[in-house]
Amino acid sequence: MASEEGAGVAARQQQQSVEWFKYSKRVVLRSIVCREDKGLGLVGERVVVGGWVRSRKEKAGKGVSVSRVPILEAPTAAQDGTCCESLVTRVPILRLIKRILMVKDGAADQRPAAEPAKSEPVVAYLRINDGSCLADLQIAVDSSMSLPGQVMSIGTSVLVEGVLEKIPLPRKHVVQLKVEKILHVGIVDLKKYPLADRKSSLEFLRAYPHLRPRTSIVASVTRIRNILSYGTHRFFQNNGFLYVHMPIITTTDSRVCGKMFHVTTLFSKSDDREKLMTTDDHEGINLEVVKAAIREKSSRIEELKRSDSNREALLDAQRDLQKANKLALQLEKRQKSTSLRVEGVNFTNDFFSRPAFLSLSTRLHLESYACALSSVYTFGPVFQADDSQSPRHLAEMWMVEVELAFAELEDAINCVEDYLKFLCQSILENCSKDIKFLSKHMDKDCIDRLKSVGSSSFARITYAEALEILKQVKDQTFETKVEQGLSEEHESYLADKIYKRPVIIYKHPKEVKPFYMHVRDDGKTVSSFDIIVPKAGVLLRGSQMEERIDMITKRIQELGLPQEQYDWYLDLRRHGTVKHSGFSLVFEKMVMFATGLDDIRDTIAFPRTHGSANA
C-alpha cells in the first residue's frame, strides 16, 4: 500500500495505513481507536471490523435523534437460528419483508420507541467492541441494509465492511465506520440473555463466568491480568531466571500447612469402589494366629505320620493346613495393601497407587531446581480445600513462586520489591485506559496506589515491632487479640490504616512459620517475610530456607512431621546444599491490589470456592 518515497513519507504512510490482523480477515479495533490520532489518519480507508454490540442508538435520516432504543424482545422468528448470515443484505426482497415484520413486532413492545416516519431512512449507531482495548468503535448502519433493529441489541456479534469516516461533531470518538456490507450477525436470544441490562453488578455477573468478559469491567480486569502475567515473565526472564513448571499433582502430603484436595480415580472404576472402604481385617482374623496354627498343624501332621495310626485324621489335618496356608497368603496380601490405606481409604488401586493431592504450594519442589540452576521461578495453579467464604479466598489460585540459590533473606526482599515495582509500572504503561476506567468505577485510589508502589520503598518492620505498634491501637477492636499473635486482620490494618502503603513484616517467631524456614542465630525467630498491601492484604510470603541438614531434620522431628515424606526434600541439604531464598505471590491478590476489586472471585475467569464451581 505504501510506496517508498523517503523515510518521512514512509513513516506518515505507516501512520495512515490500516493494519490487518494476520489471523482473521479483519482489522483489530485497537489499531484504529487507540492510535494517537484516534483513527483520524485512517479516514477514507476500507476495513472489515468485528465485535459485540455494547450500545446502540438510532437517528432519523435528517439528523433527528431518536434516543437510545430500549432493548426489545427479539421476534420469535429470529430465534430459530442465532446466526443470520448476510443473506438478507444480498436479497432485497427478503430485506423488505424483514423490515415490515420488524415494524410489526416493534409495535408489540410495551415501551414503543419513537417510530420514524417510514419515508425517512433510519441510521443505527452501534458501539462495538472486540476486546482488544477499552474503547468502542461506532459503526453506522443504514436501516435499508441492516437486519431488524431489535436483533442488533446488546451482545449481538457483527462482522462488517465499510469505510472509516470523520464524525461530524467529534467528542470522545472522532471516527466511525460507515457500514457498506454486513458479513455476519450473531443475534442474542433476549429471553435468555442475562447481560442485556448494562448495569449488572459484579456479584450478579459471577453467576455467568462464561459471559461476563463481555462487560467493560471484566474485560478491563482481563487485560490488566494479562499485563501482570506477561510482566511477570518479562521481569524474571530479563533478570536471567528460568521458568520451570512445577507439579500440580503431588504425593507430598502437606496437610499440616493447609487443607488439600485429593486427586483420585477410585470413583471411576466400579470394581475398585467396592474395595474403596474395606477397613482392617474383619472377623478379627490375625496373621500371627494363622501362622501359629500352621506351625501347630504341621507338627500335628508329622506326629500323625509317625504314629501311622489314623489315616482319616492325617487327611483332615492336611486339608486344614492347606486352608490355613491359603488364609495366610490372603492375609499377607491384605496386610500389604493396608499399609497404603490412609484414614481408612485403600489407595492401592488408585491411579498413583498411593494418596495424591493437588499442590498447596510448589516452593519445596522449586527448591530442587534452584539447587541446580540457581535462579528459577514458576507460575502455575495451587489449591486450597478451605471452606472459607471470605472475599479474599479461592480454592484454585495462581501463584508466582521464586527461588534464588546463593541468596539470603535480604536478596529475596530486594527481588520482590523490584518485581512489584516493575508490575505496577507495566500496568501504568500498558493499561492506562483500563486503569482509569477502573479508578472511575471501582476504586478511585488504584492509580495512586500503583504510582506510589512504583516510586517509593516499602515499610519494613519486624514481627515484634508490628506487635508493639498494634498493641497501641485504640480505635479498632480486632476479632483476635494482638497478644495471641498477628492474624491477617492485624496485618491488613497495618497496610490499610497505619502505613497506607505496602508493609514488609519480617523475622517471625519460628512457631508461626513452616519447618523449612531458616532459623536465625537467636534460635527463636526465622528468616521470613510477608508483604501486606492495602486492599488485598497478604500479597506474598517469603523466606530464606533452612540449608543445614541437622537443623531442618530437628525441626521436622520437633513438629512431629512424617520424615519419610520429606526424604527427597532433605536430599537437597545432604548433597551440595546452599543458602537459598524465595517467595510465593498469590497472583489474584496482585490483581486485586492493581484493580481495586473487592472480591477475589472477580480477578479470575472461572472462580472456584467452597460449594461453587460453575462450568
Place this chain on the structure above:
Amino acid sequence: MASEEGAGVAARQQQQSVEWFKYSKRVVLRSIVCREDKGLGLVGERVVVGGWVRSRKEKAGKGVSVSRVPILEAPTAAQDGTCCESLVTRVPILRLIKRILMVKDGAADQRPAAEPAKSEPVVAYLRINDGSCLADLQIAVDSSMSLPGQVMSIGTSVLVEGVLEKIPLPRKHVVQLKVEKILHVGIVDLKKYPLADRKSSLEFLRAYPHLRPRTSIVASVTRIRNILSYGTHRFFQNNGFLYVHMPIITTTDSRVCGKMFHVTTLFSKSDDREKLMTTDDHEGINLEVVKAAIREKSSRIEELKRSDSNREALLDAQRDLQKANKLALQLEKRQKSTSLRVEGVNFTNDFFSRPAFLSLSTRLHLESYACALSSVYTFGPVFQADDSQSPRHLAEMWMVEVELAFAELEDAINCVEDYLKFLCQSILENCSKDIKFLSKHMDKDCIDRLKSVGSSSFARITYAEALEILKQVKDQTFETKVEQGLSEEHESYLADKIYKRPVIIYKHPKEVKPFYMHVRDDGKTVSSFDIIVPKAGVLLRGSQMEERIDMITKRIQELGLPQEQYDWYLDLRRHGTVKHSGFSLVFEKMVMFATGLDDIRDTIAFPRTHGSANA
C-alpha cells in the same frame, strides 16, 4: 568502575566490567563464559561465583598432571554437617589437621590416586556450573586453602571469591578463576548421592527428579523448555492475544473425551466418608408408601377424634403420624441428595457439592473468552487419567490453547505455522549451545529439524488423502489396519517416514472428532486439523468450532451427551455467536520435538504417570 572518556572507550569498558547479579552477591557464570570473548576481557577482575562441581582434577604444583581424581568416600567426620563454612581457611592450624586427616583417609581408598609429594602444593581444578548456561567455569583451588579433596567431589556446592586469569594453554575455556577465598562449601553425602557417576542414563535419573537438573542434559532441556515457554508468551503477546487463566478444576464432565481425575475432599472428613458409599434407600422404604401411610393415619386420627371413644388409640395414632412425617422428611432429603449421587458415590458432601474433575482441555472454557475478547490463549496444566505407559503419555501435561474469534480453519492453521516457526527460531537463537549439546548426545537430527521447520512450509493433506497414501504402504505392518481409520501410529509414519517434516492432516470425518467441531457443507466432515511432527507424533489438534446453535445441539443429541452439562457452553452460540477457530498444543510434545528426547517423562520436571508420582 568505568570512567566516561567517549563512547568507544565506554563500550570497551562495558565489555570489560563484570556484571554482578542483582539478587545475590555473586557473578552469574553466563556473564563470564558466554561472552563473545569467552571472558577474556574480564581477566584481572575480582569476582564471587557459585555453583555445583561438575568435574575435578588435580595437579601438582610443578605442573605434573595427577589425572582425574576418582570419587572417594567422604571421610565420616565431614558427614556431621554438610555445610562447612569457610572456617578452615581462616584457621591455619585446623587446615593443617584437616590435610593430615585427608591423606590418611585417602589411603584407605581402593583405587588410590597418585599421591603428590608432601612438599609440593597441589592445585585442584574444579569445573563448576550454576545452571545459567551449558558451559562450566574452571576454578583453581590451592590445596593449602581448600577443604579435603574428597569433599569437593561431584555435586558439591561452592561459593568462592577470586580473580579471573587466563588459562596458560587455552582450549575450550580461556579463563579460569584463581580462588582466594572459599565462602561456602556444601558437601555431598557420597554414600547416598545417586548422581556421583556422571554417566547415568536418563532412565536411571527419572527416579531422582529433584536431583537430575544437576546433570548437563536435564539442565539443557530445562533451558530449552524455558525458551519455548517464554517464546509462546512473546509470540502471542506480540500478535495482540490476551493470556487468560482457565480453570484446572471443572464441573463439566468430559469423560466421553478421555479419562478424568476426580478432585475431592470426601476422603478427608471421617464423618463424610461414612456417607460416601451409601446407596439407594435400603430396606425398600419408599416415599410414596410413607405418604400413603400419612394420609391413612391422618384420616384415622380424624375418625378417632370424631368418635371420641378411644383416647389411647388416638394418642397412638398421633405418635405414628409424627413418626411417619419424620420418616417422609428424611426420605425427601435423601432423595434430593441421591440426584447428586454419580455412579454410586454421593457428592452432596463433597467440596463443590457435586462431582469435580481435573480439566482434560480448557478449550471450551477458552471459547467463552474468545467470544468476548476475540484473540486469546492460555497456557496451563491439563490431566488425563489414562493408564498408558507409552513414552509419549503423561497424566499431567502443559497445554497451550488458542482461540480466535472471527476466524476460520485456514486462519488457525496459519497462526499455528507462524507460532511453531517462531518457537524453532527462538531456540536456534537463544539456546544454540544447548541444542548443539543435545544433537551430540541425544539426537543428531534435532538442529536440522528446527531449521527446516523454521524455513519450509508444512505438508497439508486431507484425512482422505492420508488414508490413500497409507494404503499404498507395503514395507510396514501397522498394529491397526488403515481401513479402520487413522491411529497415532499411522500419523507418525507419515511424518517420520513419508514426509520427514511436519504434516497437517485436515478435514476429518465427523465421527472421529468431538461434537464441537464445525460441520462442513458436505455434512460428513468437520473443519479439523492435526499437526504431526517427526519424533513426537501428534503435536497439536485444532479446528474451527461449530458456531450454529441448531447444528451443535443436533450433534450433542446424536452422540447422546448430557445436554445440561453443556448449557453454559451453548450460551456462546445463543448469544452473539461468531465463527471461531483454535488449537491445543501439548507443550511436552513440543519439547520432545525440539530436543530429540525419546521419552516424554524427561521433558517435564516432575513427571506423573500411571502408578508413578515421585515427590
